[in-house]
């Protein structure tokens with residue numbers, strides 16, 4: 001059995017960053033920017049008023065000063081003349097500040113009669129002008145790689161980047177196996193249960209920007225499994241669930257081998273997740289997850305997510321492990337790294353008393369995985385331990 005670290009390295013070696021494609025800005029949110037992009041303009045392109053009021057000369061601002069209003073500047077409609085001594089231009093938010101003016105008095109501080117305005121007594125020193133290029137300048141770079149969030153999309157739009165270079169979406173086929181499984185919404189027979197892992201994993205991977213295909217459930221026969229594998233063709237990654245252990249009906253490894261899988265490893269010193277396997281099947285990377293629901297989800301987070309991040313051109317790791325104090329005593333750990341479902345309450349880590357790998361209800365209320373190294377000695381409440389957010 002190899003260590004979690006060795007297994008992660010072997011998984012990451014299965015794939016490389018995917019090709020770049022251009023998508024319309026409207027479809028770029030949630031995608032990973034694959035190449036640096038450069039602003040094609042300056043923002044704002046002119047000194048702009050940040051308030052509704054009057055543009056005039058700063059050196060003339062004093063209580064009760066009188067100005068003649070000689071024109072108007074609105075957003076999208078500049079005033080073409082020059083503001084001279086004793087003159088003001090009516091201006092609105094977003095409008096270019098006219099030549100000659102270097103100050104905008106907000107209209108609340110002004111009394112207007114016809115074409116004349118008089119300044120009030122409480123005008124501060126703020127000019128209410130946004131300088132040209134105050135947000136960004138022509139040629140400014142947005143760096144790749146990065147996951148594009150709504151704010152990034154707005155920035156790219158303002159930079160007039162209509163077509164965005166992003167990493168191609170990894171296509172992931174998810175293949176659940178087992179005679180006992182039916183799809184959610186179907187009516188299980190007495191000996192059957194509802195497939196959950198494929199849906200949890202699909203949600204996990206979709207959230208990362210994968211194009212996930214949940215394949216029909218394969219039955220516990222070599223024929224059914226082979227047929228399901230053919231449906232995965234064209235994917236970048238196939239993730240199988242279940243049938244990974246040593247039982248008579250655990251057929252994933254032998255069938256994959258028959259189809260030409262080059263196995264990278266089988267079995268990892270971790271709990272849950274011992275019977276994990278990985279390798280290459282033709283052009284696809286393959287990860288065989290254990291069937292127990294919590295094992296599948298934990299292995300998804302520990303191995304599949306980093307692989308997808310690598311395919312997307314991102315750092316494989318989202319963040320290093322964090323440290324926090326234990327709320328309770330814990331016995332020594334055994335020869336497998338233990339990824340315990342735990343809750344972080346008032347800064348303290350509470351591992352759930354029930355750690356069986358079938359318990360989705362425990363996983364669903366956990367907010368962290370407490371990570372115990374191989375052969376970690378007994379720990380007492382208050383000791384610092386490592387964890388990762390879920």
Ligand SMILES: Nc1nc2c(c(=O)[nH]1)N[C@H]1C(S)=C(S)[C@@H](COP(=O)(O)OP(=O)(O)OC[C@H]3O[C@@H](n4cnc5c(N)ncnc54)[C@H](O)[C@@H]3O)O[C@H]1N2
Nearest residue numbers: 176195196197198241242243244245250274290291292295
């Ligand atoms: N003699 C041994 N038995 C087992 C060992 C072992 O080392 N020696 N390892 C155990 C460990 S650890 C795990 S984990 C499981 C993994 O088994 P499989 O990957 O072969 O998974 P299955 O047997 O197919 O299923 C296990 C369990 O999970 C349920 N399951 C499967 N797929 C789904 C799904 N898509 N959605 C929901 N639930 C699913 C399945 O019904 C079983 O209850 O093996 C141990 N055995």
Ligand code: MOO
Nearest residue numbers: 272273274295357
């Ligand atoms: O992967 Mo198994 O969950 O260690 O019980």
